[in-house]
Amino acid sequence: MNFDSSLYLVPTPIGNLQDITLRALETLKTVDVILAEDTRTSGVLLKHFEIKKPLKSYHIHNEHNMLQQLTDAMKNGQKMALISDAGTPAISDPGFLLVRACIQEDLRVECLPGPTAFVPALVNSGLPADRFVFEGFLPQKKGRKTRLDALAEETRTMIFYESPHRIVKALGQLAEVLGADRQASVSREITKIHEETVRGTLTEIMEHFGEKKVKGEIVIVVAGK
Numbered sequence: 001m002n003f004d005s006s007l008y009l010v011p012t013p014i015g016n017l018q019d020i021t022l023r024a025l026e027t028l029k030t031v032d033v034i035l036a037e038d039t040r041t042s043g044v045l046l047k048h049f050e051i052k053k054p055l056k057s058y059h060i061h062n063e064h065n066m067l068q069q070l071t072d073a074m075k076n077g078q079k080m081a082l083i084s085d086a087g088t089p090a091i092s093d094p095g096f097l098l099v100r101a102c103i104q105e106d107l108r109v110e111c112l113p114g115p116t117a118f119v120p121a122l123v124n125s126g127l128p129a130d131r132f133v134f135e136g137f138l139p140q141k142k143g144r145k146t147r148l149d150a151l152a153e154e155t156r157t158m159i160f161y162e163s164p165h166r167i168v169k170a171l172g173q174l175a176e177v178l179g180a181d182r183q184a185s186v187s188r189e190i191t192k193i194h195e196e197t198v199r200g201t202l203t204e205i206m207e208h209f210g211e212k213k214v215k216g217e218i219v220i221v222v223a224g225k
Contacts, residue, residue, distance in 0.1 A: 006074035006107040011088040011114025015191035121219035125185030132157040164214040171206035189216035
C-alpha cells in the first residue's frame with residue numbers, strides 16, 4: 001500500500017469489532033498520529049487490535065481551534081488518521097472542517113470505505129433504496145419543526161439518526177407531519193448482540209417503542225411521499 005496522503009479518514013466498527021477492514025488496520029498502524037473523537041473509546045479499539053500510536057483528541061468542541069495546528073503538522077510531513085467513536089468520520093461526526101482545511105492547504109486526503117450505520121438500516125428497511133436523503137440528527141429544539149415541514153413533500157426515502165430517549169417523540173413528530181400511516185423502519189444496536197429492526201407505520205413503531213425502555217443508537221428510515 002502506498003501511503004502518500006496527509007490525512008486518512010478511517011471508518012471504525014459501529015458495534016461488531018470484526019467489521020473493521022484489513023486496510024483500516026494497516027492504515028492505523030502506519031500513520032504517525034491518530035485523531036480520535038474520544039481517546040478513551042478509541043483506546044479500547046486500538047488496544048484490541050494491538051495498535052500503538054499517539055492519540056490526539058479531535059472533537060466537536062475543539063475542531064475549529066485545532067485546524068491550523070494539524071494542517072501545519074501535515075505540511076511538515078506528519079501522516080494522520082481521523083477516526084470517530086464509531087462509523088465513518090464526518091457523517092454526523094467531526095471531520096468536514098478538517099477535510100476542507102486540508103483541501104485548502106493542498107494536502108491530499110483519502111477516505112477509506114467502511115462501516116456507517118445508515119446503510120445497513122436503509123437496506124434492511126425494505127423501503128426503496130434507489131433514491132434517498134440522509135438528514136442525520138434533526139435539530140433538538142430551534143429549527144426542528146421547520147426542517148420537518150420542509151420534508152412533507154419529499155418523495156425520496158428519508159433517513160434520520162436519533163437518540164434512544166427521543167425516539168418516541170421523534171416518531172410522533174414525523175407522524176404528525178408525514179402522516180400516521182407512512183411506512184417506516186427503525187433499527188437500533190446495528191451489528192451488536194441486541195440488534196433490532198422494527199417495521200410498520202410510524203404509529204405502529206411509536207407504539208412498539210413506547211412500551212419499553214429503549215437503548216442504543218437509533219436509525220429511522222421513512223418512506224417518501
